Amino acid sequence: MQKAGQATGGARSPPRICPAGERSVKPSGMRSFLMPLLSFCLLLPLAACSSDEVQCTTIAAVSVTVTVVDGTGAAVTDAELEYTVNGSAAKPCEQVIENTYDCGVEEAGDFVITATRDMATKTANVTVTSDECHVIGQALTITID
Numbered sequence: 001m002q003k004a005g006q007a008t009g010g011a012r013s014p015p016r017i018c019p020a021g022e023r024s025v026k027p028s029g030m031r032s033f034l035m036p037l038l039s040f041c042l043l044l045p046l047a048a049c050s051s052d053e054v055q056c057t058t059i060a061a062v063s064v065t066v067t068v069v070d071g072t073g074a075a076v077t078d079a080e081l082e083y084t085v086n087g088s089a090a091k092p093c094e095q096v097i098e099n100t101y102d103c104g105v106e107e108a109g110d111f112v113i114t115a116t117r118d119m120a121t122k123t124a125n126v127t128v129t130s131d132e133c134h135v136i137g138q139a140l141t142i143t144i145d
Contacts, residue, residue, distance in 0.1 A: 056133035063104030063128045064111055066093060067141045075099035076144060079117040085109040085128075104128070108135050115142045 064083065068076040081093035081101045086109040093103040093113070103113055108130040115122045122144045129136050 054132050059134070060105050061134040062102045062137050063107045063135050064102070064113060064126055065137060065139045066101045066103055066113055066115070066124075067139070068099045068101065068115055068117075069141060069143050071143060071145050076117060079115045079142075079144060081113060081115050081142075083111050083113045085111055090114075104135075106130075106135055111138075113140075113142070115144050117144050120144050 063085075066081060068079045068081070070076050075098050077095075077098050079099075079101075081095075081103065082090045083093055083103040084090050085104060085107050091104070093101040095101050103111065108128045111126050111128055113124045113126070115124075122142050124140055124142050126138045126140055128138050
């Protein structure tokens with residue numbers, strides 16, 4: 001004799017009818033699918049953290065950002081700036097905003113930055129290093145009258 005809900009010879013048993021207020025619990029088929037999926041999703045970020053591969057961005061980092069001011073601290077917008085790296089030939093810095101200049105992009109080494117305004121000249125030195133992806137940009141202020 002068969003018990004209610006028991007299958008016979010491969011045929012499916014009829015659904016179990018629950019008394020009011022009870023829920024029918026399906027076999028753990030969905031649960032057996034979700035548990036490994038949930039475990040995978042939770043462990044995936046941890047696996048990424050243990051990787052030795054470095055993911056670099058495609059951004060190009062400025063080597064040195066220079067702000068130029070006069071003796072009173074007012075912005076100097078008419079200076080000409082140039083730089084050398086490790087004794088190389090001089091290159092112009094790019095004026096980006098009023099009295100702010102970018103000197104070098106993704107260049108590391110010993111920078112000598114020269115600011116000229118009228119007959120006055122000021123020089124500043126800074127060392128720019130880099131990591132496995134980009135230079136570690138430096139910022140400095142040059143005061144020129």
